[in-house]
Amino acid sequence: MFSKQLFSRSLYMLLLVTFAAPVFAQSFRVQCPTSTVLHPAVVTAGVSGAIKCQQISGGDGYSTMGDGNQTYMFSFGPLSGLADIKNGLPGTEPVSVFNSLVDPNGAVGLSPDPDSVPAGQITGHVDPRPIMDIGVMNGNIPAPTMAIDEDDEFFLTLTNVGMIMRPDLFEKHTVHFHGYPNASSFYDGVPDASVAINIGASFTYYYLAPDAGTYFFHCHITPPEHLQMGMVGQIYVRPRQNRVSSGTLYAGLMAQQSDLRTKCGNDILCSSPLPPVNATTHLNNKAGTPTLYAYNDGDGSTAYDVEYPVQIHGFDPNFHFVGMTFNPEAFTDMKDKHFLLNGRSYPDTVTPGPMSTEVSDGTQHFSQPLPTIINIPVGGKALLRISDLDVTEFQTLASLGIPMHVIGINARLLRDLSGNDMTYNTNSITVGGGESIDVILDASDTVNHPAGAVYYLYTPNLDHLSNDAENFGGLMTEVHICNSVNPTNKSCV
Numbered sequence: 030m031f032s033k034q035l036f037s038r039s040l041y042m043l044l045l046v047t048f049a050a051p052v053f054a055q056s057f058r059v060q061c062p063t064s065t066v067l068h069p070a071v072v073t074a075g076v077s078g079a080i081k082c083q084q085i086s087g088g089d090g091y092s093t094m095g096d097g098n099q100t101y102m103f104s105f106g107p108l109s110g111l112a113d114i115k116n117g118l119p120g121t122e123p124v125s126v127f128n129s130l131v132d133p134n135g136a137v138g139l140s141p142d143p144d145s146v147p148a149g150q151i152t153g154h155v156d157p158r159p160i161m162d163i164g165v166m167n168g169n170i171p172a173p174t175m176a177i178d179e180d181d182e183f184f185l186t187l188t189n190v191g192m193i194m195r196p197d198l199f200e201k202h203t204v205h206f207h208g209y210p211n212a213s214s215f216y217d218g219v220p221d222a223s224v225a226i227n228i229g230a231s232f233t234y235y236y237l238a239p240d241a242g243t244y245f246f247h248c249h250i251t252p253p254e255h256l257q258m259g260m261v262g263q264i265y266v267r268p269r270q271n272r273v274s275s276g277t278l279y280a281g282l283m284a285q286q287s288d289l290r291t292k293c294g295n296d297i298l299c300s301s302p303l304p305p306v307n308a309t310t311h312l313n314n315k316a317g318t319p320t321l322y323a324y325n326d327g328d329g330s331t332a333y334d335v336e337y338p339v340q341i342h343g344f345d346p347n348f349h350f351v352g353m354t355f356n357p358e359a360f361t362d363m364k365d366k367h368f369l370l371n372g373r374s375y376p377d378t379v380t381p382g383p384m385s386t387e388v389s390d391g392t393q394h395f396s397q398p399l400p401t402i403i404n405i406p407v408g409g410k411a412l413l414r415i416s417d418l419d420v421t422e423f424q425t426l427a428s429l430g431i432p433m434h435v436i437g438i439n440a441r442l443l444r445d446l447s448g449n450d451m452t453y454n455t456n457s458i459t460v461g462g463g464e465s466i467d468v469i470l471d472a473s474d475t476v477n478h479p480a481g482a483v484y485y486l487y488t489p490n491l492d493h494l495s496n497d498a499e500n501f502g503g504l505m506t507e508v509h510i511c512n513s514v515n516p517t518n519k520s521c522v
């Protein structure tokens with residue numbers, strides 16, 4: 030009798046817990062600590078790096094192809110750094126910005142925690158309403174760009190807002206930093222080996238930044254499908270060399286040589302103690318910012334004036350259509366017919382500012398924030414951080430008139446084990462899905478590359494110069510030589 034009562038009570042509790050669960054099922058949160066063991070105080074910049082944070086949504090959305098076709102996507106969208114992403118910049122923010130309730134680049138939904146002691150602290154507690162309001166049907170192609178500095182700690186929150194157009198799917202999402210030196214498989218985003226993020230949940234990935242270079246990320250759930258559908262983004266890590274090179278020649282030399290991590294003599298890549306470009310010609314580069322480098326080269330050979338993340342991708346419109354309409358997707362028939370640079374085909378690649386697309390409820394959402402117009406200040410060099418997550422095609426990009434100096438492949442500076450220079454000049458590069466390549470477009474010869482000149486970056490695979498059935502488009506963009514380049518939005522001045 031007693032045990033039967035206990036049983037029924039237990040059953041009652043079980044049912045209560047089960048059916049009350051949806052009340053608690055929403056578990057959105059962000060995480061962006063002001064200090065850690067590695068970064069005990071709030072540090073915004075400096076030799077020791079800093080804490081950086083970002084929040085992205087996983088869900089669905091629409092984008093506009095070069096022929097006007099509105100294409101359904103499974104996609105990541107921005108949930109922090111919204112103003113920066115609208116300007117074509119990375120959405121990665123320092124702690125003070127990410128945790129701000131007023132900064133337009135702060136984390137969406139962040140609100141004072143009523144349960145903290147004392148109440149009202151910023152603990153990562155969020156209000157789900159603005160997250161759903163902004164995150165639903167707000168996918169971007171490419172996904173929000175991430176950029177961190179070597180020695181940073183990076184807290185990346187993925188919030189799965191669900192896919193409104195596919196309520197039959199209970200799709201989880203993950204973030205996988207492809208080819209990234211990641212110490213923990215737990216944060217690697219491969220669902221078989223770690224965790225995947227359910228609808229209605231957030232998860233914060235934690236990364237260190239041990240090696241400078243150009244990387245990319247994608248969702249690792251059913252990869253051919255979620256990559257083809259649009260869950261691809263870019264991440265790059267800036268080198269320590271950027272931070273020790275400020276000041277006069279002597280001060281910069283002392284700064285570099287007094288830090289064991291950048292001291293010349295320990296590293297085969299360090300062929301001379303200080304980047305000479307910085308010291309001898311100008312402290313500021315031709316874009317008016319401190320001289321920046323792609324890698325810790327030790328000799329200034331990877332210096333550039335402006336940088337452009339360029340993600341190559343392709344969409345198969347048929348696959349996206351059946352992906353929206355509950356039909357079975359034929360994986361073996363997948364064949365890209367839209368060829369994309371940063372999610373856009375020519376001529377959209379040279380349309381300034383973010384592109385928006387009307388979604389299923391009739392509202393406009395920013396869908397493709399990144400133009401791919403390459404503006405180079407006269408006499409300058411542009412670093413193209415090229416990555417490819419195309420699922421079905423190899424892609425070739427050619428440059429006519431401006432030499433391409435290939436300095437890195439798959440996030441590695443091109444040097445051999447003896448430190449010999451393996452970089453080379455070419456007029457085209459070919460990449461497959463899952464590869465990255467760092468190219469410096471060298472327009473420092475001002476006689477041949479005067480201000481006002483226009484060049485093209487295009488694919489010599491001529492069938493890829495089209496937008497599905499429409500001729501003249503595809504994988505192409507323009508390179509403009511400008512009197513100067515606005516360092517904020519990279520427009521020609």
Ligand SMILES: [Cu+2]
Binds near residue numbers: 250
């Ligand atoms: Cu996914």
